[in-house]
Amino acid sequence: MDPETQAAxxxxxxxxxxxxxxxxxxxxxxxxxIMVMIHAGFLAYEMGASRVKNALASGVKNILAFAxxxxxxxxxxxxxxxxxxxxxxxxxxxxxxxxxxANMGPNLTDNASGVFWAAFTMFAATTASILxxxxxxxIRLSAFIILAVLLGSVIWILAAAWGWHPAGWLHTKxxxxxxxxxxxxxxxxxxxxxxxxxxxxxxxxxxAPDGTPMEIPGHSAxxxxxxxxxxxxxxxxxxxxxxxxxxxxxxxxxxxxPATLSAFAFNTLMSFAxxxxxxxxxxxxxxxxxxxxxxxxxxxxxxxxxYHPALAFLIGFAGGCIIPKVQDMLIKLKIxxxxxxxxxxxxxxxWSLVAAGIFASGYPSAAGPDSSLYGQLVSLAVFASLGFxxxxxxxxxxxxxxLLRITPGAEIAGLDLVEIPLKPYPxxxxxxxxxxxxxxxxxxxxx
Numbered sequence: 001m002d003p004e005t006q007a008a009x010x011x012x013x014x015x016x017x018x019x020x021x022x023x024x025x026x027x028x029x030x031x032x033x034i035m036v037m038i039h040a041g042f043l044a045y046e047m048g049a050s051r052v053k054n055a056l057a058s059g060v061k062n063i064l065a066f067a068x069x070x071x072x073x074x075x076x077x078x079x080x081x082x083x084x085x086x087x088x089x090x091x092x093x094x095x096x097x098x099x100x101x102a103n104m105g106p107n108l109t110d111n112a113s114g115v116f117w118a119a120f121t122m123f124a125a126t127t128a129s130i131l132x133x134x135x136x137x138x139i140r141l142s143a144f145i146i147l148a149v150l151l152g153s154v155i156w157i158l159a160a161a162w163g164w165h166p167a168g169w170l171h172t173k174x175x176x177x178x179x180x181x182x183x184x185x186x187x188x189x190x191x192x193x194x195x196x197x198x199x200x201x202x203x204x205x206x207x208a209p210d211g212t213p214m215e216i217p218g219h220s221a222x223x224x225x226x227x228x229x230x231x232x233x234x235x236x237x238x239x240x241x242x243x244x245x246x247x248x249x250x251x252x253x254x255x256x257x258p259a260t261l262s263a264f265a266f267n268t269l270m271s272f273a274x275x276x277x278x279x280x281x282x283x284x285x286x287x288x289x290x291x292x293x294x295x296x297x298x299x300x301x302x303x304x305x306x307y308h309p310a311l312a313f314l315i316g317f318a319g320g321c322i323i324p325k326v327q328d329m330l331i332k333l334k335i336x337x338x339x340x341x342x343x344x345x346x347x348x349x350x351w352s353l354v355a356a357g358i359f360a361s362g363y364p365s366a367a368g369p370d371s372s373l374y375g376q377l378v379s380l381a382v383f384a385s386l387g388f389x390x391x392x393x394x395x396x397x398x399x400x401x402x403l404l405r406i407t408p409g410a411e412i413a414g415l416d417l418v419e420i421p422l423k424p425y426p427x428x429x430x431x432x433x434x435x436x437x438x439x440x441x442x443x444x445x446x447x
Contacts (some may be wrong), residue, residue: 002353007345017046020247021111027245028115034237035122036231039066039116041179042129044401045227047424048135049218053414055424065128065148073121075099077153081120081160082296085167119241120160120219123185124152130189135196137203137216141399143395144405150394151192159386161356164381166256170382171224172368174375177360179253180242180264180301183379189344193337199399202336209334213306213331216338221287228290232272234347235297239264259305266309270335271316277351278320285324291340292320295348302376306363319348326399346387353380 083094103113126150163170170176275296299319326343357376398404
């Protein structure tokens, strides 16, 4: 080949390579943008699930969690992911995640670090939003921010380093298969929330003096349902962020195994539908139907890349049947999870890991043993412990110092009156009336 032709070929190769790099960058940019919809959904969902007197306070918690997690995840969260895949020993790769690293800022030789950091930051904020809903109407804002930062910028990302990293020890030693983060996001957040709500205690009026559960309905079921659907929309960005774009080659999952967005598309929609139908048959409740959609996707998440769509539907259907029963169990134990966060995320995430151990057992990995039920169960125990223990211990310490829960008077008056200089419905709905100004029916005595 003459020099002129060779130069033209080299230039063409360079252009193709750069085009692929930019396409990768654009893909994760838009995955991150779509993931913001998750947080808009949680905002609406939790405000709708709150009584009028707490509506804005529930929204403000979500906004502040997002705002605090972004800088803390930049300062130390990303370093934790890169530094601890082997356990508690620090890997030298963590240097790239330090805030003063050349990778953590404008760098024309690095088109990946920023978009990957952004996507993982959205995952971190999602864990905090999962926690937020379970605690509505009674936690101190300062306590929530402390717990949200601990969960989003420390605990979940440590779990991700262990189990959602190509060199994570749960994968390389046990063959963990959890491509869409059912374990390190949903199990971690669900069990962390459970630890906190045990110490936080139920809302005033949630249980009668004899222990009978009393319904405390949110002020806007339509807002809650729309919020849940927005979370589902955002999950398409979340799941897109779970697959690795390889320039000029096949997509791979987080563990380096071959994967396709087509498999994700089939199984996301099928498990989504299965979860709705499962909850519909169990409850006929629109709130649980939409929660079942989310639980269905989470239930299939661990094996989203390998399941047949019919199997994904059945796994999602089973998840939709399971979660109302888990919520009923918590109520019998007098644990007030206001939106069923543990059932939808903790229990469905646990089922997802187990299901992958049953239906994807033997799936090969170049970086560790084949997937197995044993590996999935041990990983589940690790995730559940890593979520529950810090959530319980830190919230218990806050409780000891009187920093966890608002005062009974503030709870009865409503957090909006105490903390928020704005009314959600200044010309209509109030804590004691409906939108027409007439007395509104109450599921519990007026507070």
